[in-house]
């Protein structure tokens with residue numbers, strides 16, 4: 001286990017970068033089924049402005065997630081640097097400034113301490129590393145999912161995972177969801193039971209649990225997976241008929257290897273364990289309901305087709321020639337998925353017919369560290385690039 005751990009410690013910063021795009025595909029919360037007739041923003045060519053630097057902060061090797069941590073109506077960016085959670089506040093004037101992390105750091109320390117009973121050891125001084133931080137969209141104030149690797153002074157290690165919640169006075173509180181001596185992950189769901197609070201999936205010890213409302217005291221075990229994954233992804237969507245559930249992609253940092261689905265009626269069902277895809281995508285943020293779930297595999301997209309069990313049968317075939325150079329998001333305002341890569345054509349997924357090419361004008365950017373997010377809130381996802389030069393914004397200025 002020690003050699004695996006040391007290998008993982010080396011790999012984690014790189015793997016986090018690989019996972020960056022996975023969770024940052026933020027689209028419109030509502031995804032119309034038929035954008036042509038819904039009066040949506042859908043545009044038929046994409047135009048992006050030259051890069052504008054938002055911040056000199058560099059985070060090229062960091063996991064990124066987006067939300068509004070201080071409830072001021074402006075999108076903020078959460079990332080990890082030196083094994084700590086950091087955030088950049090969107091200032092509403094096309095800039096980002098470093099957010100104060102003192103209160104968040106205190107809550108992270110409290111979370112680590114809360115895991116000690118389950119782990120059976122005391123977390124040593126300076127032996128706490130955040131390996132993932134994900135925004136949990138929450139009305140009234142976004143919460144944060146935090147995953148920690150901790151050690152005692154003798155080198156025994158474990159994983160502690162929980163939810164950080166903001167309060168009006170700027171303090172953050174920590175709530176423990178799970179602790180274990182093996183790797184696992186958390187991922188946000190939308191509000192499935194309709195009580196107004198998003199749910200959280202806990203993937204730990206080869207078992208999936210739902211923490212209803214993100215509360216440890218309301219946790220339900222829903223079934224076993226082959227192996228708990230460290231960067232799981234899930235999208236809340238209709239899984240079988242009209243029943244809301246989720247599609248779950250196991251990602252052990254090397255790519256998506258298994259897809260599962262769950263509804264209250266059908267429970268946890270294996271959709272496919274024979275695939276291997278670079279990234280899974282919903283048409284929006286993971287904690288927001290999505291009409292569609294896609295897996296990017298080799299040179300095509302595969303779509304989740306609902307059923308009991310569902311399948312990944314719909315395939316766009318070989319439409320993509322360079323899947324490492326693609327950033328996906330709601331770039332056309334339809335709520336569906338659009339893929340942007342270097343060149344003069346973007347690809348739009350048409351649920352019936354596969355992919356449609358549309359004209360594109362975009363400056364060169366490194367898609368490896370890019371994320372889709374509607375930074376200015378105009379309904380069209382923009383591209384944020386986080387690299388050694390800082391954080392840059394490629395504003396989406398496509399016209400209807």
Ligand SMILES: [Ca+2]
Nearest residue numbers: 068070072074
């Ligand atoms: Ca904000």
Ligand SMILES: [Ca+2]
Nearest residue numbers: 191193195197
């Ligand atoms: Ca709920």
Ligand SMILES: [Ca+2]
Nearest residue numbers: 374376378380
């Ligand atoms: Ca925008």
